[in-house]
């Protein structure tokens with residue numbers, strides 16, 4: 021389905037995300053890859069892929085979705101977010117011509133994923149909603165071939181495309197960039213409310229597995245009050261079994277003069293999350309076995325011990341229950 025509103029012969033509004041770019045014929049939107057071609061809003065660079073990698077699923081990060089399985093990860097140029105701290109800005113802020121990139125038909129992506137023994141295909145690196153038609157085409161073929169699909173997204177999208185997109189996705193990691201409207205508008209050129217709506221939509225209206233990630237930037241989105249609000253909202257609106265990752269920022273793009281986030285800051289965030297009863301809290305982009313491990317929410321014994329993206333110990337039975345006390349670990353394990 022195409023999501024747009026035609027205003028006149030030359031002008032169309034894109035309705036994929038809350039930016040609602042108003043585009044004259046030939047113009048591209050904020051995301052740079054969706055274009056008013058005169059007929060509709062299209063992706064002229066459909067299938068031109070900017071990044072392909074085979075990753076462990078832990079790198080997405082997804083810790084409760086087929087642990088230690090391989091993921092065929094793809095992304096294109098362009099993004100609908102304007103994050104000043106973007107950790108992937110060479111892809112999201114197009115400087116090069118997307119048509120210079122190799123083109124892959126959706127079936128080729130699926131064939132490559134199968135050939136490399138992947139369990140899933142992830143749409144990642146840039147926000148997949150800007151190339152959602154391509155992602156959906158890949159996902160349809162993937163599912164026919166018993167491959168799962170993963171979206172790593174900011175969740176900044178409109179309701180109707182959200183319904184269609186998540187119909188094709190099995191697991192999502194949503195980047196909750198902070199818990200403050202001012203932070204979103206100043207540093208992401210976006211708004212918090214639609215992101216929260218997407219998160220709740222995934223949690224309650226789909227079968228898609230959900231995890232959240234917040235990239236903590238010291239002095240920007242790591243205040244105690246912001247973290248308390250965020251964790252309280254997660255506990256009350258999503259439940260305490262929602263996996264939450266606090267990742268360390270490294271200086272990049274317009275925030276290249278900021279400090280790398282310390283482990284102490286991440287630990288502080290984890291402590292606050294724990295005070296709201298969240299059961300699965302992790303740190304990312306730092307080396308810590310302690311805060312990368314999944315613990316049983318009942319007996320507190322280590323269930324999945326990780327070192328970086330490597331699983332060192334796995335103490336779940338074939339049904340995803342704790343080997344010690346038989347309590348179910350939340351997630352998709354079999």
Ligand code: SF4
Nearest residue numbers: 034037040041049051
């Ligand atoms: S998806 Fe791109 S073109 Fe469409 S509204 Fe968002 S930024 Fe604009």
